[in-house]
Amino acid sequence: MTELSAGGGAPGTSLSVPAAGRVGVRAWTRTPTARRYFFGYTLLAPAVLYVALLVGLPFFFSLYLAMSDASVGNPLARFVGLDNFQAALESERFYTALRNSLVFTIGAAIMKGLLGTSLAFLLMQPFKGRKIVRALIVIPFTLPITISILGWKWMLDSQFSVFNWALSRLHLIGAYGSPDWPVWLGQPGLALLSVMFVNVWRGFPFSAIVLMAGMTSVAPEIIEAAKVDGANFLQRFRKVIVPMIAPILFIGTAFDTVFTLSDLSVVYLLTNGGPDGATEILPTLAYNVGIRAGALGRGAAVSLFLFPLLLPAMIILLRTLRRRQY
Numbered sequence: 001m002t003e004l005s006a007g008g009g010a011p012g013t014s015l016s017v018p019a020a021g022r023v024g025v026r027a028w029t030r031t032p033t034a035r036r037y038f039f040g041y042t043l044l045a046p047a048v049l050y051v052a053l054l055v056g057l058p059f060f061f062s063l064y065l066a067m068s069d070a071s072v073g074n075p076l077a078r079f080v081g082l083d084n085f086q087a088a089l090e091s092e093r094f095y096t097a098l099r100n101s102l103v104f105t106i107g108a109a110i111m112k113g114l115l116g117t118s119l120a121f122l123l124m125q126p127f128k129g130r131k132i133v134r135a136l137i138v139i140p141f142t143l144p145i146t147i148s149i150l151g152w153k154w155m156l157d158s159q160f161s162v163f164n165w166a167l168s169r170l171h172l173i174g175a176y177g178s179p180d181w182p183v184w185l186g187q188p189g190l191a192l193l194s195v196m197f198v199n200v201w202r203g204f205p206f207s208a209i210v211l212m213a214g215m216t217s218v219a220p221e222i223i224e225a226a227k228v229d230g231a232n233f234l235q236r237f238r239k240v241i242v243p244m245i246a247p248i249l250f251i252g253t254a255f256d257t258v259f260t261l262s263d264l265s266v267v268y269l270l271t272n273g274g275p276d277g278a279t280e281i282l283p284t285l286a287y288n289v290g291i292r293a294g295a296l297g298r299g300a301a302v303s304l305f306l307f308p309l310l311l312p313a314m315i316i317l318l319r320t321l322r323r324r325q326y
Helices: 022-028 030-066 084-090 094-123 131-136 144-155 160-171 188-216 218-230 232-244 246-261 267-271 282-292 297-303 306-326
Strands: 002-005 016-017
Touching: 030 297, 084 297, 094 131, 094 188, 094 246, 094 282, 144 188, 144 267, 188 232, 188 246, 188 267, 218 232, 232 246, 246 306, 267 282, 282 297, 297 306
Parallel strands: none
Antiparallel strands: 002 016
């Protein structure tokens, strides 16, 4: 406290005025608001540290590799700046993988949305054995990916394909060895559609479950009120259900986009990017260049191109979700 003499006052009298500075800060740290902030940040600290170690360290290490000439046979890496990124942008193979990645992600997202929505509405209907069907529908999503993809590789095999033999018996395609016999994983257009179909088969149950969980949270009274107002099925879905479950849809879309764009297993196990790069996507290109060819720096640079593709989509989704919350 500082003492200021009061002019004209009696001798010995003074005015006490609190001084700003450290005393004020100490007083604020003892307030309930400060304690709440400290308690909240203390609870968040382990999660922040976990995310920093799980995501931050690999990201910065891959950035370090991308800006060096690191390779499997070279124990010492030199700083090369943006040379690896420039080499990727000058490669025609990179643009092919980029185009395939966009087609693969967008096409799979559309098909998952359509199939997931249809399946969710079917599973919401009352019928015998509904619980068993709901349990069985998650099998594609829960099966070990290697086992399921190898099964699809046999079913899409050029000689032993069960689809081809069934279509041949129905006289919808020609005999084995004829030009009308489709080679699912050997023809460029069919190969891309095949890997996209397998990705959709594996992922659309997740979309259906997310949508079904959101639909069950909508109060039946709201749906009945919309029916009384004369809204048909599509109007109820578009103007009542979708706005109410929009946060769940946005989160599900974000997860599905990340999983699809970074899906290495399906393409690698089915075609490894072939034939002639027709199914090459950025994750398989990064793997082939960085791991199989040993050019760790160039492979890391290719993989980091996924970041500017995912970041704008995630920002748009999260900002839209935040606006809808207010």
